[in-house]
Amino acid sequence: MVCVTNYISSYHEPLFPGGIAMQTCAAVVSSFDHPPRYEAFDFPAPADPDQAVVDVLATGLHPRVRSGASGRHYSSTGRLPMVPGIDGVGRTTEGRVVYFVADDDLPGSMAEQTVVDTRRTVPLPDGTDVVQVAAAMNPAMSAWVALRRRVPIRPGQSVLVLGATGNAGRMAIQVARLLGAGRVVGAGRNAEVLAGLGADATVALTDDAGATAAALAEQAAEVDLVLDYLWGAPAAAAMVPLLRARSDRSRALDWIQIGSVAGPTIELPSVVLRSANLRIQGNGQGAVSTRAYVEELPALVEEIGSGRIAIATRTERLADVERVWTEPDEPGVRTVLTPDVRS
Structure with a gap:
């Protein structure tokens, strides 16, 4: 499927002043009874110094993502349309590759670009397998x-x-x-x-x-x-x-x-x-504070990056999200969506 947007590069300065909406291609949930569709989505520009735009490199299709996109998760607000995705790996405007946890008040990670809270990010070392991190974290x-x-x-x-x-x-x-x-x-x-x-x-x-x-x-x-x-x-x-x-x-x-x-x-x-x-x-959202989760991220990133914690992965294109969403999960394998297929 082709998504056409009025693309605004995240590398432009000044960075989306005045609360201007940005547009990107994303997995968009318009109904809790239908899989996400790959289409254009408007999302807010960074609103304060702790927010930044990232180009999404990889994001995991976790059970938690599915329950949120169906409105069944206990944290669901019921607001539509929405972009699902609770975490991912992205590249900042400065070129750093980071793992990020999505903010509940911002669009999710299943998009070519999204806005992240920089306090919920962890830099990844050069050469890190971004698909493995997106799948395993x-x-x-x-x-x-x-x-x-x-x-x-x-x-x-x-x-x-x-x-x-x-x-x-x-x-x-x-x-x-x-x-x-x-x-x-x-x-x-x-x-x-x-x-x-x-x-x-x-x-x-x-x-x-x-x-x-x-x-x-x-x-x-x-x-x-x-x-x-x-x-x-x-x-x-x-x-x-x-x-x-x-x-x-x-x-x-x-x-x-x-x-x-x-x-x-x-x-x-x-x-x-x-x-x-x-x-x-x-153990979940609410039982453990966001701050506590974030404090644990660097150590877990290190263990996954070293290969001491690992998971089998299947990589699919973000553009194929509607098809992938309806396919059964392969036991022991976590599906990861990327803007383009990565080995």
């Missing part, structure tokens, strides 16, 4: 912030990743090891993926409730932390056998709720909270 950030900010992990502690076969769950295993976990258990439904996770132990979440409960009790009863990407019925079904099998129920089990792909609610018997030291908390 968001899914890795969930476990990284959970284990550094929500419940800081202590060296040698053990971790259960519930929902380990999804992209974020796979990366959570890498992050837990990197941050000092002594033992990592991965639990998920995809048996083939489980076998290749590199976890110390795995548990298949099957339709056989008894067998699943027994396996969780055997492999994960003594973990210190749970990173839960599932919620819903699988989380509720896992809590009881884990707590019953603990040798000391008064020893804290920190349950960090991150995703809800299996359902937004759970039914939890009150006795679960009274009979064991179960501490449940969430």
Whole structure:
């Protein structure tokens, strides 16, 4: 698809004075019932010294992006039209390549150009794989912030990743090891993926409730932390056998709720909270301040840039967003959109 704009170069000086609107080609959501279309979009010029225009080099098509573009995410304002995208890699007017987290009050990252809050950017070293950074930062950030900010992990502690076969769950295993976990258990439904996770132990979440409960009790009863990407019925079904099998129920089990792909609610018997030291908390926008997230960005960028945290990627053109949006995600692969296809 071709997008034609009244292009205003971000290299012009002075930089869009007087609040003049800019125009760029972008993935535009005009209806929550339809995929984004590649078309022209007007967005505000930088409004203060902490805002700047960047040429977007790569942006990840994360589940969080999909939920926001459908209006289902809890942070959605319901305003349309909108440009989706929560983060990306861009080039500033000075030529610096940066990773950026999109501001909720500004258009998203799925555009050829966008405006960013410079306080939410991290410079990238020369030669950084921009596609890898765009793909990995968001899914890795969930476990990284959970284990550094929500419940800081202590060296040698053990971790259960519930929902380990999804992209974020796979990366959570890498992050837990990197941050000092002594033992990592991965639990998920995809048996083939489980076998290749590199976890110390795995548990298949099957339709056989008894067998699943027994396996969780055997492999994960003594973990210190749970990173839960599932919620819903699988989380509720896992809590009881884990707590019953603990040798000391008064020893804290920190349950960090991150995703809800299996359902937004759970039914939890009150006795679960009274009979064991179960501490449940969430990790996401609101639970952790924007400042805290931003403070964690440089360290995570370094780990991804070094290859110690990695994810498989598929690169597609931003212009093909409408087609790409409707295609099923490939397990273990994160789709990245770029203005042109990059190897």
